[in-house]
Amino acid sequence: MTRTSLNKKLWLVYVSILLVIGVSFLATFADLVPGLPPAFLAAAGKIYKLVSDMALLIATLAAAYLANVFQKRASFVTALEDEWRSIVRTKSALFTFCEKQNPSADDYIEAYCRVSEVIDTMRVVYKNAGETDDLIGLYPYAPLHDMRRALQSVDPRKRSNITAEERKLAGDAIMQSFFALRENFLEELDLEEPRHPLLIAAGRRLKRPGARSYARKRQNRQRRQQDRDASQRPDIDAFLWGLYADENGGADSQERSRESVPPTVAR
Structure with missing residues (x-):
């Protein structure tokens, strides 16, 4: 469901609700208007009672209709996003083919299948512009066919002397x-x-290395808790601490990497 269709349906719901509210309002205060015939006042009272009795049903139907409308819109947007991702991948595949120095026939077939698929999967998102029961209509996004034709112009199966x-x-x-x-x-x-x-x-990160004090304290506490138990693989511990020290380059990490590792515990 396109945004235009969604807005039309929402406008219809809003107008219908306003009409019901307006009729109910007029029926409520009809007896306060002087000069109205008794028959009109009796009809207004019946209308007010009917609207009051049907209010819950009207609200339920409106909510169900809106839920259905928004569900269709969400499904349409999801299909549209999937189609766009497929178009981007197809563009990359076609451009990669054209950038190769000596693309093979298999490369061409793979690229052509990509663009052919994305052209056909558009059918689950949009119908052709001007399409009727008797007329095919116009494909909604002609640049996809331009991309296909550009690819076909450098088909290595048809000509072997295609230049760069x-x-x-x-x-x-x-x-x-x-x-x-x-x-x-x-x-x-x-x-x-x-x-x-x-x-x-040329943007760069503005935050500087470091953390708040409570995080450092928690880190040290976890380190002490772990050091209470002997390591089963002190060689791995030393290896990982060495990598940590090389990556961070801090004095604390370098000092920690040189600390003695608890003796190996038998498995």
């Missing part, structure tokens, strides 16, 4: 088609800007 320039041109065409597809395909997903983006080049 031809493969580069095909690769550039594949990337251009992918970028065009990306601009439109991802619009259907409810994407938002990150709250904590990193927008600068």
